Amino acid sequence: MSKEEFDPTGADSGSYQASRGTGGNSGPPLRPFTLSVDVGGTGLKASVLDRSGVMVADRVRVATPYPLSPDRLVSVLGKLVAPLPGAERASVGFPGMMREGVVLSAPHFSTTDGCLEDSDPELREQWSGFALADALTEAFHLPTKVANDADMQGSAVVRGEGLELVVTLGTGFGSGLFYKGRLMPHLEIGHQPFRKGETYDKQLGEPTRKSIGDERWNKRLHKAVKNLRALFFFDHLYIGGGNSRRVRRLDHLGGDVTVVDNSAGILGGIRLWESEHLGVDRAVN
Numbered sequence: 336m337s338k339e340e341f342d343p344t345g346a347d348s349g350s351y352q353a354s355r356g357t358g359g360n361s362g363p364p365l366r367p368f369t370l371s372v373d374v375g376g377t378g379l380k381a382s383v384l385d386r387s388g389v390m391v392a393d394r395v396r397v398a399t400p401y402p403l404s405p406d407r408l409v410s411v412l413g414k415l416v417a418p419l420p421g422a423e424r425a426s427v428g429f430p431g432m433m434r435e436g437v438v439l440s441a442p443h444f445s446t447t448d449g450c451l452e453d454s455d456p457e458l459r460e461q462w463s464g465f466a467l468a469d470a471l472t473e474a475f476h477l478p479t480k481v482a483n484d485a486d487m488q489g490s491a492v493v494r495g496e497g498l499e500l501v502v503t504l505g506t507g508f509g510s511g512l513f514y515k516g517r518l519m520p521h522l523e524i525g526h527q528p529f530r531k532g533e534t535y536d537k538q539l540g541e542p543t544r545k546s547i548g549d550e551r552w553n554k555r556l557h558k559a560v561k562n563l564r565a566l567f568f569f570d571h572l573y574i575g576g577g578n579s580r581r582v583r584r585l586d587h588l589g590g591d592v593t594v595v596d597n598s599a600g601i602l603g604g605i606r607l608w609e610s611e612h613l614g615v616d617r618a619v620n
């Protein structure tokens with residue numbers, strides 16, 4: 336298993352180098368610019384990327400507020416990105432089930448405090464069927480694509496070789512599936528049964544990691560990888576997200592598993608515009 340940083344060339348791996356200003360390029364930034372937003376359970380992050388994936392401004396971040404209704408999220412994101420340079424388009428990674436820009440479910444935001452055990456019926460109803468891409472297109476004044484956050488992160492790291500699975504370890508357990516570089520319709524693996532009657536989200540999310548410690552958490556992660564290997568027969572698995580840095584015993588996971596940098600959450604924004612992706616693309620005004 337390897338622990339991968341983003342290659343400045345990115346030619347073979349499809350990865351992007353994160354930098355700011357013109358520090359990563361000898362020449363001027365390349366158009367079009369993409370406003371890239373990563374919506375997380377604990378933080379909201381954004382930056383603007385040029386065509387080659389170089390950040391043209393420092394990343395901005397605020398803590399995710401709770402309770403978080405759709406209207407509140409749109410308002411907070413509008414204020415967050417206001418200081419950033421102008422862009423021609425926007426990409427947003429969202430921690431929920433998305434289809435053609437519409438939210439089908441948002442478990443973390445359907446609670447008053449982000450805890451999956453405290454679902455709020457009113458918030459759940461507000462999020463179900465919410466046209467998030469349309470709302471952000473209006474708020475950003477830019478054509479906007481919205482994908483699941485793990486799907487967007489995966490877009491930055493997959494190599495386009497066979498069946499590639501991406502999992503993100505953070506507030507919860509995210510996943511994205513790609514075949515020959517093309518994003519497949521999103522699957523909520525995190526909400527499926529894993530062990531002892533609990534889901535991947537519950538067993539491997541941040542609240543549980545804090546409770547049981549990194550050693551026990553890693554043992555569970557290794558079991559999860561074994562399960563996913565038997566389910567998907569993936570050609571390669573990428574592990575990202577804020578808690579990817581906590582992954583231990585890397586050599587025990589196999590040479591077809593790679594830990595990737597969490598900056599992919601933003602860097603994947605370009606890839607959503609580079610080719611067609613099932614379940615993401617739609618008519619954009």
